[in-house]
Amino acid sequence: MHIPDSFIPFDQALIYWALALPFIIMSMKWAKNELDEMKVPILAALAAGIFAIQAMNIPIGMGTSGHMVGAVLVAIVFGTPWAGVLVLTLVLLVQGFAFADGGITTMGANILNMGVISGFIGYYTYVTLRKSTGTSIAALVGAWLGLFTSAIACAIQMWLAGTFPLVPGLMAMGTFHLIIGFVGEGLITSVAIAAIAKSRPDLLEDDFTARPDKHTKEAHA
Amino acid sequence: MVTLTDIERESYKNSPIHRLDPRIKLLFVLAVIIYVVSLPRIHEKNLVRLLAIEVYLLLLVLVAGLDLKYFILRILAILPFGLGIALIQPFLRPSFVENYTPYPLDLPFGLSITYEGLVFGSTLLAKFLVCITAVILLSSTTRLRDMVAAADRIGIPGEFTLLLSMMVRYLFLFWAVLKRIRVAQETRLFNIWNRGVPRKWILKQIGHSVSSIFVRSYEQGEKTYISMLCRGYGSGHEKAYYRAKIRAPDLLFLLLSTGIIACIHIFV
Known part of the structure; x- marks a missing residue:
């Protein structure tokens, strides 16, 4: 979904930069x-981690594989979409300048799609759903919808x-992205959140432990 | 495959290009990209101009003494993302063109290609190629931390470059963590395409690896933060960089490059 340089004319690319800034x-x-x-x-190390996470192949089926974007995962852990925006901005900057993956002029559009749109839509979908459906399904749908809308935004751009x-x-x-997003983003985000809730529940802004009486670990530090 | 360590190996070489001030290189690459992107989308001189710039960039690659196999591999690794969209252009009718002329060529399945689509597609591909060549030249001749230092000196806010510089430092660590996870999975014969085990189980394992990297990077951040506090990190922190002067070769390079781009634009 990384839009390369020259795929968006310079004046339009500037507008997306102005929107993303x-x-x-x-x-x-x-x-x-x-x-x-x-x-x-902490966010800096986390951005490096997300960079590695994005390099992991996830089998989608029929021989294709995808990878995670991770904005919704970060947003859910920190309990705010801003965390997703910041971490994805860092990741996209390094991808753009160090790997030529995604353009420099189009980076504004890419940050807008993968950080802002994906993060906000994903996180607020999760927030609206978590009471009625439970956290893991809410995380799945949120991450899925976040990725899907950012793909739609990319197509419109x-x-x-x-x-x-x-x-x-x-x-x-x-x-x-409907297919990729379900497995690659939705399911993996949901599994990852559940695993984080088990190993370091103190990291999560929301309480993911099903039983409230369950003893929560002290934050070491 | 080109990995992070290959990029680091190339960027630690020593050549006139490597020795240039990172700010100058950053500026040069930005100028090339902006010039290339803002060329008209359909113009008869586009391809010649883009070819000339590409030749200049490749000359710089030779001067920098980069491993050519590595350089080509890196371009090839990025190319597929844009190649598909560029190749499909002749079959589409560009929406910004009012009148298009069909190309006199008979194709099966009732497909037709237009002259404008062909020109637009080839320009798109050429522009894309020049842009990624420029960025790969930059990242193969400039160390990542120097690039961040350059961003800091250009005037990007300090808080942001602090984040970037720390991220760049830990990039390699988590790349190694990812590699270790992969090796560990391989020794246990874990294969994402293995049909002998349920898909659900495979996805669960991947989800656990993701959460493992996530938690490890978070904890690394915490540990680093505590040790930074121990060493007196506060809001008035200062970063120290070496050599910050733009010298004569830097200016010469910038003048030469702008001159060449201007010449290409005027005379070609």
Whole structure:
């Protein structure tokens, strides 16, 4: 889903940068205020971890494999979509400048799709669903929907750019990410959240332990 | 496959290009990319201009003494992402073109290609190729931490570059963690395509690996943060970098490059 350079004309790419920039600044502000400033380094190591997580192949079926984006996972753990935006911005910056994966001019659009849209839609879907369906299904649907909407946004941007027609683009990106997103993003996020809840429940903003009387570990540190 | 360590090996080489100030290289690559991206989408001189820039970039690769096999592998690793969309263009009718002329070519299945689509597709591919060549040249001749230092000096806010510099440091650690997980899985004959075990179980294992990397990176962040506190880290922290002066070769390179791009634009 990384849009490369030259797939979006320069003027439009600037608009996406201008749209993404306030979100990046807000996410920095969030990190400084909410994470009591000093904890900011944790996000740096976490971004490196997400970078590695994105390199893991996940079998989708019929010989294709996908990988996670991870914005929703980070957002759910920290209990806010801003965490997803900040971590994904860091990851996309390194991917763009060190690997040429995703463009420099189009990075604004990529941050908007994978960090902002995916993070916000995914996280708030999860929040609305978690009371009625339980946390793991909410995490699954949230991550799935987050990825799907960001793929749709990507298809629309490519259409506005005049690079790819709208309807075939929506069909291709939509169906592809509907399938990839269910297994690669939804299921894996759900399993990963459950595993984190077991090993380090103190990391999670929300209480994921089914029984409230269950003894929670003290945060070491 | 090109891995993170290959990139590091190449960027630690020593050549006139490697020795240039990272700020200058960053500026140069940005200028090339912006010039290339803002070329008109359909223009008869596009391909020649893009070819000329590509040749210049490849000359720089030779001067930098990069391993050519490595360089080509890196381009090939990135190419498929855009190649598909560029190749399909001749069969599409670009929406921004009012009148298109069908290409006089008979194809089966009632497919037809348009002249504009062909030109647009080839330009798109050429632009894409030049852009990734420029970025790969930058990342193979500049160490990651130098790039972050350059971003800091250019005026990116300090809090942000602090995050970036720490992330770059731990990139290699978690790359190694990922590698170890893969090796450990292989020794246990874990294969994501194994049909002998339920898919659900495979996905669960992958989910656990993801959470393991997540928790490890979080804990690494905590540990680092505590040791930073022990060493007196506070809000008034200062970062120290070596050599910050832009010198004559840097300026010469910048002048030469802008001159060449201008010449390509005017004379080609």
